Amino acid sequence: MDRLQMLFNAVTVIFIAATMFAAGLGATVAALRSLFTSVPLPALALLANMVVVPLLGWGIGALFGLPTAAFVALVLVASSPGGPFGAKLAMVQKGDVVAGAAMQVLLAAVGSFTFAPTVNGILAAADIGKGVSLDVGVLVRTVALLQLVPFAVGLLLRRYAAPTARAWHPMAAAVSNVTFLIVLAGMLVGNWRDVVALLGSLTLLAGFVLAAVAFAVGTLLATGPPARRTTMGGVAAVRNAGPALAAIGIAFGDQPAVLGALAAVLLSGLAASVPIASVLSGRRSAAAAASDSTNSTR
Template sequence: MDVIAGLFNIVLTIFIVTTMLTAGFNTTFEQLRAALSKTSLVVLVLLVAFVLRPLVGWGVAEVFALAVPAYVAMVLLWSCPGAPFGAKLVMTAKADVQTGAVFQVMMAAIGSLTFAPTANLIIGAADLGDDVSLPVGQLILTVALLQLLPFVIGVLTRHWTPDQAAEFGAFTGKVSSQTFLVVLAGALLGSWDAVVDLFGTGVVLAAIVASVVMIALGWFLSSGSRETRWSTALIEPCSNSGPAFAAVAIAFDNDPEILGAITAILLFQIVVGLPVSSFVGRKEARLAQSAA
């Protein structure tokens, strides 16, 4: 078991690093400046991602009276905005891809610093038990090194040597996608019984409700064109799973019940996000044809 846990943590580290490297390799200074120049939109996106999003996860966990492992999983995941899959939902919806991608990586980068204190504050306020807490300093350092540093390296590489960045980005993108599947499969296999048991609880419904609420908040608390509003809406429901998995490994010794809950919640974030983005994409395609 120690060997399997060690391999899982190695693959998890590779997934986190390559995900943020890929984001950096595909981000230019011009894109960052263009997105960040929309001051009111930046403020709204940050408000939704770093204030309302954790509160939604906490509130839904309370409303559905989740057991401690599932409660912890909800708090961890909803304190982690900026999932790369969110940018793919934006692409599927034919929304404002550039704005969505830049905000997604901005949320992931900032979230690498805010995740641990936010989650720990909520866990403490929820009074889940004396033995349920996060080593905030260790997590900030670990996640910042695994997320923020690779992203900065990627952006600088894109600025200085764009051709090499494109080549590296194609490779790291493939590695990121493949290792994400391995991480999910490892979490699922290591906690299969816990995942199955969750289907008889409120965890699945809690994940669905929280995802729908975040899409709505991302749409209504936004500004700009319809395409921009859909981009800010669709990057909200999906969680940047790397920090959450890292927290479970560091603070909870890869607890199978928490891992099972995280896996189930991530799955149903996708289950909600994909149909919505596909519906919007078909609608946008029909509007484009009508305009032509």
């Protein structure tokens, strides 16, 4: 079991690095400059992910009357932005991958600092749970190593060795796709007992609703063309499991009930966001095919 867990962790690291590397290979400095000099977009993304989604987690947990362990897990997930699945959802939905990857890195970095205060504030206001204290330096280094560095390497290759970047991009995307499926299967197989134990409870529904509403909020609180706005929706819908898992280990003693609820919330969130991205992808493919057909008949 320990070897399987180590293998799963290794595949997860490869998935994150490959996804961010592929996003960097497809990015340009000009596109990133345009993204971050347009102040409303990052400002709205920060508002959606740092304020609105955590409040949604609190509200949904209270509305559904979740037990303490499930409420804590939902708040931990909602308060942790910048999940690496955000860039992958941008690829799945054929959205603005550059904007999705760049915003994901920004949110993960800022979230390293805001996660603990946000969780503490919500749990204190709800009179639930304990104080959360995390090593911000470790979180920031993790974000830099797994997300920022691969993205930056890909971006530099695209800028200074464009032919190489174009040649490597399909391979990096393929590795991202394959490891994405393995990670999804591993999450389901590794946590099926926790998920089954929560069948009939409102925990799974709460995670599903949080992701679906966060997708809508991220889309509404964004600027630019539809592909960019829905990409921001996907970034808001999937959260960063790393800080949440660290908090459970430090502040909640790896309580099985909280760990099980966290797995259920994360999986049900993906069950909501991946189909939305797939539907968007289908619509965009159909629109592109229709446009090509129209152009060919002219």
